[in-house]
Amino acid sequence: MPAGGRPTVRSRRLGAALKRYRHAAKLDQPQAAEVISASQTRVSRIESGHVTARPLEIREMLKAYGVHDPAIRKKLEDLAKNANRRGWWLEHAAHLRADYLDHICLEDDATFIREWQPALIPGLLQIPAYAEAVIRSAPAFIDPDRVPKLVKVREDRQTKIQEREGAAEYTAIIWEPVIIHPVVEIGIFQEQLAHILEVSKRQNVTLQVLPISAGVKATMPSAFSCFSFDSEPVVEAVTLDNLRGSSILEATEDLTAYSLAFDQLRSAALAPEASRRLIRGILRSSKEDAK
Template sequence: MPAGGRPTVRSRRLGTALRRYRETAGLDQPDAAEAITKSVSKISRMESGHTSASGLEVRTLLDLYGVEDADERTRLLEWARKSNERGWWIEYQAAASSGHVDHVALESEATHIRAWEPVLVPGLLQTPEYTEAVIATGPKCFPSEKVVELIKLRQERQQRIEEGGAHFTAIIWEPALAALASEPALGTGQLSHLLEVGKRQNITIQLLPTSASLTAGMSSAFWAFSFGAETNVEAVTLDSAAHTNVVEAPEALAHYVLVFDQLRSEALPPDGSAERIRNLLEDGMPHKEVKT
């Protein structure tokens, strides 16, 4: 069973992939169970991520399903091998919710990360001071030691991006930064930080202009994750006041891909976004839109 008695992100992703390949092959769970000489219940629990799959079981099922792509087979076998491993983020599970831990697990293994944030600066781009302010204004009153742990967790997440572990594209609605410009004590450091990290080759920051309010209203904040060389979105996380939810249904993922593409098409390009941030930083108020 996956560590902790609940599906891990890795075991759930493996199970989703195995189910998708089984259905594509036109086979049912009894067919799969017969191939690995296990019960239908075992297949059901494997596909839901509640039971680990061995490398031999995965190879047998992929043969049965006709999956011949070597890279894909290697990837799924790696997921099986690591499905019960404890990630570095586990040490923060006492401070973070289980949903947030799932988000960090996806983020840590992704090769491409996309974020849409209409209200806040994305966590991967926050300064410690901004992070602390966000936590302090939330509905929960955290003890100081837990605040320290949450800030440390966010900094460790940022470290991987800073080391080039994934490409990160963030689209932020301009009012989120315009509001910061009116709070120099907090905003100056955060806006300056955005200009600095935006120079990195693996980080793309784009602002959606204030005028694009209808487009901004298409969706609340979400994060999309891709794995491996391909940029196909395989998981999306959504934050609410109480939960972080992971979305993996293909039709839902396709919807978020369309929304992100629409947001990106109406956002300022990276250089225009940097110029807008500089304007906000210089005089503390929104400027007219940069011509693109």
């Protein structure tokens, strides 16, 4: 059972996958319960992530749902096995919201991360000084003693997109005003632009700028991130930013909608090299204006 009775991100992902396969097989929960000789309540709790399915239950369910791919079975069994595995971020759990912990868990498991950010430099690309400035300016009061801890967590998250084994393929689309109008002190802003130019050279990182001229595309909803967990970039979870934190979407129709939204943004954005040229020009102009 997930620790404390609260569904973990991995137990929810497992339950959501089993639910999708059950729906595809056109079976209801009572029929699924018969397959594993359990109650409908257990199936419901497995699908909601409140209970982690046992390997035998997973095998029997997939068999009944007509899913015979051994790779899928292994993936779901691994999710079950690791449902309660501790991650590095839990060392900071006392200082982080539960929804932020869930976001970090998704990020840490992901093979592909795609992010749209219309207001700030994405957290995975922020330098410590920029991160500290935006954390301190958050609408909700943050105890000053927590700020260095939150900055450290943001730095630790960035190892996920470093060029190493287990790194994610990362694509970030940033709206042009984010790199034109500094929201931090000018020296920090210049250092931040130089940093994202450097990070964008990595083989696993793609950075694109959505120009103001894209018009209505730039009215896309608030920041969101799409996560994939296999060798193909099929969106399996989405997190949305909001004033109180973030929320996770896992329903098929939501995943399809945000996958399409990201593809539309990417098509309207400048190509990676054109994006870098734009950022270099803005950085150069900023330095000239500061003389």
